[in-house]
Amino acid sequence: MLPKLFFAYFAVVIVGTSILVITRKNPIHSVLWMLVLFVHIAALYLFLNAEFLAAIQIIIYAGAILVLFLFVIMLLNLKREEMEKRFQKQWPLGVFAGMVFIVFLVLILSQIVVFPQLGPYSIQAIQSEGNLMTVGKVLYTEYLLPFEITSVILLVAIIGAVVLAKRKVN
């Protein structure tokens, strides 16, 4: 019962802060709500006994990425953003479509029968080896290929940022 209550708290806060992030007029407020959002998402990883991912979520998302967000917003001076309406006039239609979609999803997902068999990484297996070690081992053996492709994707993202932001056009 208690874990369910905790989960309900985190779930409600995650949904609530996500809505706040997109509805605030002041971008700084949006980013600060996003900070709350990220911290609560980290808690979801704790529910899954993934302490390492929870720590990474806080350090990288809440720590590094949000600070960069704040820097960019402060550099850009988005005064005009605050003057304008946050949404276009068709927003009620969007909300309606979203609601229909949610009802539809809830109806279908309530019938889900989760795969019965548990994987090899039970809580005991992870505790005996340590969270970090398990993640590392899996990343470099079973998921080596996806891991390496991800590194290329990050490289492309860096190149993209340089190409699109380079000041001199020859």
Add this chain to the structure above:
Amino acid sequence: MILSDFNLLSIRVLVPEIILICSALIILLLNLVVKRKETLAFTGLVGTLVSAYSSFKLYALSLSGSEFMGMFAFDGYSIFFKFIFYINIVLTIFISIRYISIEMASFGEYYALLLFATSGMMIMASATDLMVIYLGLELMALSTYILTGILRKQVRSGEAAIKYFLLGAFSSAFLLYGISLTYGLTGTTNLKEIAVAMETLNLLGSPVFLLGLIFFIVAFGFKIALVPFHMWAPDAYEGAPTSITAFMSVGPKAAGFAVLGRVFFEAFGSMHVQWSSILIPLSVLTMLVGSVTAIAQTNIKRMLAYSSIAHAGYALLGIITGTSEGLSSMMNYMLIYAFMNIGAFAVVIMLRSEGFMGEELSDYEGLAKTRPVASSLMLIFMFSLTGIPPTAGFIAKFYIFMSAINAGYTYLVIIAVIFSAVSAFFYLRVVMYMYMKEPKAEVVLSTSTAMNIALTVTVVSTLVIGVFPSALIELARMSLSGF
């Protein structure tokens, strides 16, 4: 328990991709010291050819099964698509060299990103695991977003990139949601194991599983620009540099079809009734919107964007059939489409010169009188896109329609033929402008040796495949053996 399956030898199936990524890195380094950007284009070309050679060598080993814990296959199906991607990138490099210097976007990163995008497509074609499919798709998509926005001086290029990026990220979310639902039900992301789990757990009637399938259709439909997920295509195609428009109207589309074919035939094969009944209305809508909206366009890039939407609708018929005959005719369609579409874009690029956009239909008025060779090439490509014999476009449509009739979808073929006739209107309008109107002004063509090579290759292939199609048909059929 995990290490036992890991084998260093499995890296060999990745050699073509590794070569492409390494040549992209070499280009990035050379970019710092080399002043003449043509050298970088040449490096990219050499890298692609070496990679193609290694693919060919690997194919000769006739490997079967998937490596990397069943995540990456090197089968005939993937190699056929890989060669479409090689053709796509080589032709794109040829038509780019002169064009991007006119557009003043002659960055070395341009060629590196082309190579990265192509390696992403190749990973998609080979992937037999949903996670690798997703990562390949992101690698391809991220590189194409950047290439779309590479003309930083033009507002419309940036706008196109932002639109493409936002909608692309949205469709990725659908893909991830579909993957997570499928994983929750089957406990695996491997395509073959999904098919097995579907049988053992009896998931055929599960609404959640169907929802996952719908999410896959949304995500892949976005990449191949199916209606109603096509909204990004006209703007992105118009705003992007024309050489990139040519690149992304063929490459990502073929990669999307490759994944669609593999996921639906391998993992969801027993749900053919369900997915074909979703894809049939989408395909009809795609043909309808693509062909009818193209009529209203005055910008040739937008017109070709809608034409590419319509072509996705025709090629989708091959998937809908659910037979290997349909799959192989879809593969042929993609290969032929690569030649004729890049050829048409090459002519559009030739019209672009310093201070002249050459993108409006009216710019083609009377072109036959002033530039007879360019107009006759455009004539052949337009005939081929319409599907008039003896061009390759006819063969592409003929085999796809025949496979659909053999699978019992005669009414779909009748609809497709009607829209084909509608599409003749806007393709032949370009021909009419060129041949039956008086020239307004002298048009300067920006030709170069590389451009001439690209045009020769595309026009010769379009005609040769149109007259002697049997070799290609046989090749596609053969590459499906063991699929």
